[in-house]
Amino acid sequence: MSDVVGVGIDLVDVDRFGATITRRPSMVTRLFTPREISDAGGHPERLAARFAAKEATLKVMGCGLGAAPFSSIEVERGESGAPSLLLHGRAAELARERSITQWQLSLTHTHRTAGAVALGFTSGTDGDFTSSETMDEVLGQVLRELEHGN
Numbered sequence: 001m002s003d004v005v006g007v008g009i010d011l012v013d014v015d016r017f018g019a020t021i022t023r024r025p026s027m028v029t030r031l032f033t034p035r036e037i038s039d040a041g042g043h044p045e046r047l048a049a050r051f052a053a054k055e056a057t058l059k060v061m062g063c064g065l066g067a068a069p070f071s072s073i074e075v076e077r078g079e080s081g082a083p084s085l086l087l088h089g090r091a092a093e094l095a096r097e098r099s100i101t102q103w104q105l106s107l108t109h110t111h112r113t114a115g116a117v118a119l120g121f122t123s124g125t126d127g128d129f130t131s132s133e134t135m136d137e138v139l140g141q142v143l144r145e146l147e148h149g150n
Helices: 014-023 026-031 034-040 044-060 089-097 132-147
Strands: 004-013 073-077 083-087 100-109 113-122
Touching: 004 014, 004 044, 014 026, 014 044, 014 113, 026 044, 034 044, 034 073, 044 073, 044 083, 044 100, 044 113, 083 089, 083 100, 089 100
Parallel strands: none
Antiparallel strands: 004 113, 073 083, 100 113
């Protein structure tokens, strides 16, 4: 049985985010790693989804903005295109302090809105959901988080 440490969800307005990075292009290199910038391919909605993932990850760890540099939370794209998290520096330390050893990440975007859901798990789980009971527990926790506005 997996132990969920936390659930984080975040939404980003793509137009607003795009306008911000257009006004302040240096923000892109402060917020994102070179690989993330490359993976986004110049699409602001893809960067916005990655930004949402970074905020959702901090929420999983119970941290506010500024607890770790955004560039220490990296969204990787696997061969299949599925996103995953790679934590560096302070973000990795925060995860270790909270005994988070596995992550699940989902990104989505339209031309208007980008969003991410992150789940953090303790050791002893492989992050795979093989029983409906375990998935029901995780979904129940996600719904509780949403009801409380987290």
